[in-house]
Amino acid sequence: MTEQPVSVSELTYAIKGLLEEGIGDVMVSGEISNYKHHSSGHRYFTLKDADAQISGVMWRSRTLAFRPEDGMRVVVRGKLTVYSAQGKYQIDCSAMRPEGLGDLHMAFEKLKESLRARGYFDESSKRPLPRRPRSVGIATSATGAALQDMLSTINSRFPLLDVVFRPTLVQGDGASEDIARAIRELDRAGLDVIIIGRGGGSMEDLWCFNTEAVADAIYNATTPIISAVGHETDFTIADFVADRRAETPTAAAVIVTPITADDLIVAIDDLRSNIVRIMTDNVIDLREIAESFVDGRAARRITERVLQRSQRIDDLTSRFARTISHRIHMTRQRIDHAIALSVSLHPLAPLKRGYAVVERNGHVLTGTDTLMPGDRVHLQRQSERSIVRVEETTPTTPIPSDDHHG
DSSP states (O other): OOOOOOOHHHHHHHHHHHHHHHTOEEEEEEEEEEEEEOTTSOEEEEEEOSSOEEEEEEOTTSOOSSOOOTTOEEEEEEEEEEETTTTEEEEEEEEEEETTOHHHHHHHHHHHHHHHHTTTTOGGGOOOOOSSOSEEEEEEOSSSHHHHHHHHHHHHHOTTSEEEEEEOOOSSTTHHHHHHHHHHHHHTTTOSEEEEEEOOOOTTTTGGGSSHHHHHHHHHOSSOEEEEESSTTOOOHHHHHSSEEOSSHHHHHHHTOSSOHHHHHHHHHHHHHHHHHHHHHHHHHHHHHHHHHHHTTOOHHHHHHHHHHHHHHHHHHHHHHHHHHHHHHHHHHHHHHHHHHHHHTOTTGGGGGTOOEEEETTEEOOTTOOOOTTOEEEEEOSSOEEEEEOOOOOOOOOOOOTTOOO
16 A cells, blocks of 8 residues: 655644644743744744743734733743644744733732722822922831932932931731821821832732722822832832822932922022122113213212212122122021931931841831841841841840930
């Protein structure tokens, strides 16, 4: 019996039929590599684990709520098929989500649509930010880099801004409720603007800003609120509800200091120059009038009075210029003093002297708190943040308070 050969195309289509009919729809998890978003809008990638890999394609008609990247672990849903031109099997993806975040993404989108329907994101409900804030409330972690970034930016741009800091949990159990309480407390403090935020992190880390409790607190506040959560690519429910979103905590600090101390000094200098120029022009005009009286043979008594007034204006102009210069000098001294004071009172200033901040379960420990063997704490130093476990504790003699004198 003579076997009849088949063409490559026939064999490929036979395999294609077996795969598509025999396996069909699949749901696969793996790590993305070789990701390419083609100019056509189609997405091509490889899905792999430690022992194998498979090609994947997602056509441009499929929408995604995130941006895939190499190294990201995802779950894809689609059908197994064969790309005949290269004779390889691949997954024709109909959906993709980050692995382990499916429930969070669904909860996020559900709450987002609910709040949108209730008008929480409407531009008409947004409160305008003051043009020149005099006071700002900040709600964030006492030991995070976000606080240091915001205070440093404010101190360098406009140290006269009154800052009220309310330490909050920004991650883990109870964080959402604590953030909501902080917003309500700062809202009652009569401040010009409030900043809530933290540094970047995973979706789980930022989840406390994706709750209805925080959304309600922001929406019901009377004080304008800036949301500064994570990095530029991070979006939370708080960002959508807030009156203004800042890409980073540092950007939020820039927003609340639209006029810097240097701007103020320049404005004062310009004002002084304008006033002196106007008064000098008036003196020149009066002198010309006086000279015209003389040339016109007017009464000498009137001429003398005008010239005396002109001399008096010269004297007042000089005194005024000296007074303005003195006041500018005093203002600069007050600004320099405020900068030095704000630096010395910075919550993290002791870290520069070698001290550390100890935090347990999101709370900063004070002298009255005790540690037990086995406790897991965060240690914040000037240039690093560590997680340590207590092995042993030894009682020490308390440091005398400054309020007691022998």
